[in-house]
Amino acid sequence: MTEIATSSPPAATTMPFRGGGFEIVPRPLIAAASLALLLLAWEAASRFGLVSDLFLPSPLAVCAALYRIAADGTLWLHLSASLTRILGGWTLGTACGLALGLLMGIFSAVRAAGLPIVSALFPIPKIALLPLLILWLGIGEQAKIATIALGVFFPTAITAFSAVDSVPRNLIRMAQSFNLPWRAIVLKVILPGALPGILAGFRITTSIALILMVAAEMIATQHGVGAFLLEAGNLLRVDQLLAGVAILSVLGLLISLVLSRLEAWLLRWR
Amino acid sequence: MDLLVQGVGHSYGKVRALERVDLTVKAGEILALVGPSGCGKSTLLGIMGGILQPSEGSVALRGKPSERSLNPFTYVFQDFALLPWRTVAGNVELALEHHGLGAAARRERVSAVLARTKLSEFRAAYPRQLSGGMRQRVGIARALVVEPEILFMDEPLSALDAQTRELLMEDFLALFEGTAATAVYVTHNLGEAIRLADRIVVLSRRPGRVREIVQVEIPRVARGEIGAAGEIAGLERHLWQLIRTEALEAERERIDD
Numbered sequence: 001m002t003e004i005a006t007s008s009p010p011a012a013t014t015m016p017f018r019g020g021g022f023e024i025v026p027r028p029l030i031a032a033a034s035l036a037l038l039l040l041a042w043e044a045a046s047r048f049g050l051v052s053d054l055f056l057p058s059p060l061a062v063c064a065a066l067y068r069i070a071a072d073g074t075l076w077l078h079l080s081a082s083l084t085r086i087l088g089g090w091t092l093g094t095a096c097g098l099a100l101g102l103l104m105g106i107f108s109a110v111r112a113a114g115l116p117i118v119s120a121l122f123p124i125p126k127i128a129l130l131p132l133l134i135l136w137l138g139i140g141e142q143a144k145i146a147t148i149a150l151g152v153f154f155p156t157a158i159t160a161f162s163a164v165d166s167v168p169r170n171l172i173r174m175a176q177s178f179n180l181p182w183r184a185i186v187l188k189v190i191l192p193g194a195l196p197g198i199l200a201g202f203r204i205t206t207s208i209a210l211i212l213m214v215a216a217e218m219i220a221t222q223h224g225v226g227a228f229l230l231e232a233g234n235l236l237r238v239d240q241l242l243a244g245v246a247i248l249s250v251l252g253l254l255i256s257l258v259l260s261r262l263e264a265w266l267l268r269w270r
Numbered sequence: 271m272d273l274l275v276q277g278v279g280h281s282y283g284k285v286r287a288l289e290r291v292d293l294t295v296k297a298g299e300i301l302a303l304v305g306p307s308g309c310g311k312s313t314l315l316g317i318m319g320g321i322l323q324p325s326e327g328s329v330a331l332r333g334k335p336s337e338r339s340l341n342p343f344t345y346v347f348q349d350f351a352l353l354p355w356r357t358v359a360g361n362v363e364l365a366l367e368h369h370g371l372g373a374a375a376r377r378e379r380v381s382a383v384l385a386r387t388k389l390s391e392f393r394a395a396y397p398r399q400l401s402g403g404m405r406q407r408v409g410i411a412r413a414l415v416v417e418p419e420i421l422f423m424d425e426p427l428s429a430l431d432a433q434t435r436e437l438l439m440e441d442f443l444a445l446f447e448g449t450a451a452t453a454v455y456v457t458h459n460l461g462e463a464i465r466l467a468d469r470i471v472v473l474s475r476r477p478g479r480v481r482e483i484v485q486v487e488i489p490r491v492a493r494g495e496i497g498a499a500g501e502i503a504g505l506e507r508h509l510w511q512l513i514r515t516e517a518l519e520a521e522r523e524r525i526d527d
Contacts, residue, residue, distance in 0.1 A: 174351035177321050178341050178365045178416070188364065192355045269355040269396045 057239040065239035066246060074228070079247065081223035082213055085141065089148025090209040097153040097205075098198065101160020105194065106186065111161065118157055126151035127215045134220075144216040151212040152205040159204070163197025164190055196270070199263050206255045214248065225251075271333030271342075271419055271452075272296050273318060278327035279477070280313055287313045289477035290327070295420065297333065298450040302463035304509065305473030305481070306517035311456045312348075312424050314478065318454055319343050319422040335419040340369045344418035348425040350405045352397040352412075359384065359393040362412045369416075379415055387411040387441070403434035407441070414445070421453040427462060435462075442466060443490065460509045464502055465493050472512045475520035482512055 039059050045051045046058030053061070069075040100118075103110040126147055133143040133150075167190050175185045217226025225244055232241040275293040279286075287310040295301050295318070303311045316322030318329055320343055335342035344365075345351075352361050359380050366376045384390045387407050397405055406426055413421060427435040439462060446453070446466070457463050463470045467486055474481040486505065488498045 168351075170347060170349060170351045171353060173321055174345065174347060175364075177319065177343075177345040177422075178368075178412075180364075180368055184368055188367075189353065192353070195355075267355075270398070 054236065055238060057242065061239045062242045062246065066243040069240060069243060075247070078223050078225050078228040082217065082225045085144050085217070085224065086148060086209050086213045089145040089213070090152050090206065092145065093149035093152025093209070094156050094205065096149070097156025098160050101157035102164060104157065105161035105164025106190065118154060122154040122158065126212060130216055130219060139220050144221070147216045148209050148212045151208045155205050155208065156201055159201030160194065160198055163194035163201070166197055167193030196267055199259070199266065202259055203256070206259065207252065210248065210252055210255070271331055271335055273420060274330040274332060275318060276328050276330060278314070278317055278324045278329065280310065280317060280325045286477040289479050291478065291480055293471060293480060295452060295454055297452055299468040300446065300451070300453045300455060300466055302467035302470045303454065303456045303473065304458065304460060304463050304470055304513065305478060306475050306513055306520050307458065308476050308520070309473045309516070310476060310478030311473060314473070315422050315424050315454060315456045319345055321345070336417070339417045339419045341365060341416035342419035344413045344416055344421055346409050346413045346421060346423040346426045348428055350409045352405055352408055354397050357394050357396055358389055358400070358408050361397070361408055362415050365412050365416050383411045383415040386414065401434070402430045403438055406430065406438060410445070419452065421451060423453060423455045425456050425458065428458065439465060447491070460506050463509070464505055470509065472509060475516040481516065484509060
């Protein structure tokens with residue numbers, strides 16, 4: 001006893017910390033710096049003759065080309081043609097895809113009839129159908145809009161019925177237990193419940209529409225960003241070609257921004 | 271009104287969930303359904319409340335629901351079943367939206383039931399902003415707003431932590447106090463069953479049959495008092511013995527399979 005009372009306790013040490021890390025934190029400065037560094041390296045490579053101006057013009061040359069096509073109206077001419085096509089094709093494909101997908105999500109008979117057809121046609125690269133669509137619809141706008149619409153239709157139908165499937169069944173049972181009519185269950189439970197999945201599908205279908213738009217415009221088209229890119233390439237105007245690519249990048253970013261805003265507004269309950 | 275379960279049996283494919291269940295829920299009583307896991311308690315509740323079609327037998331009703339009741343047979347769900355895109359008030363109002371009530375009458379009823387369930391200040395909150403206990407309180411408010419004739423409660427407290435369970439149990443007792451509410455309450459918690467129910471139906475292991483019906487003689491108000499502790503402990507022991515035997519048998523059968 002005496003021994004215990006007189007001996008001093010061992011010195012306290014700090015508990016070694018083993019947690020932390022494995023967390024992604026935003027670093028906006030690094031993000032901006034990496035982009036700036038890439039552009040600087042590209043500019044420097046051009047200036048010091050490390051890359052040929054013919055094949056890779058400097059970022060400033062691309063900006064100058066962009067300014068020129070914006071100032072002389074070329075940009076708007078091509079961009080407006082492209083926007084009309086993508087908007088028309090995407091809206092048509094989305095409307096039809098949503099209608100079929102929702103019906104497949106709700107009615108077993110429509111699912112049984114539609115699923116084999118959708119599954120069989122979904123994997124076909126839709127650009128391969130453009131020559132056929134040109135034969136059927138002519139060389140004009142309809143064939144291009146139909147190609148985009150077809151490309152959008154199948155993934156929209158699939159995401160729509162999967163989104164309906166993902167609505168928790170207990171919410172539907174709850175609505176039934178309160179004697180909500182069938183129509184009210186669809187409008188107040190199934191559609192809002194499927195909305196997050198449907199909106200996520202929009203991100204995929206807008207990028208498909210953008211790819212198909214460019215590809216379709218490279219075939220027998222006078223105006224459109226795709227046609228502009230092809231022409232610039234054929235004439236070895238690489239500065240204009242890269243300006244066109246930059247426009248597509250901005251278009252993609254804008255579409256993504258619009259969808260993010262739409263999601264934030266429609267899914268504000270999340 | 272009385273609810274009569276007559277020769278109800280149910281199968282999920284090859285799995286037999288319930289076997290010839292006969293049972294009567296009398297008007298004004300709270301009936302608890304207990305039994306080992308997987309004995310078909312929730313299936314029986316679904317059949318009793320008319321959201322599941324039995325493979326055999328039927329559920330009959332004796333008497334007419336009160337004129338005031340907008341949804342005579344109303345559920346409270348284990349996982350709350352709240353629409354995440356609707357606010358607290360919106361979720362409660364959903365139950366009133368197809369009963370010919372005007373917007374003002376609906377709002378009035380919603381406000382009254384939110385006050386009764388101590389949710390008034392959360393009326394504009396979305397479910398994700400609420401704790402589990404609060405969410406279930408919304409589920410209870412939604413059930414009460416339609417003035418049900420019979421409440422079907424499917425393990426309403428089992429998704430909650432012990433403290434929240436205790437608090438909500440007190441709320442249940444207060445809500446049922448002095449009302450002639452009829453309720454069927456499924457639980458695996460014997461303490462809950464004893465505190466709340468007038469009669470406790472013990473189901474056997476799968477396929478669930480009525481093993482025994484235990485009457486709780488102690489008045490509900492006295493069940494929290496020390497004087498009743500001995501009797502309650504004895505009741506709980508008896509119930510546990512019944513369920514334990516069934517649960518052990520079920521476990522053995524699972525191993526044999």
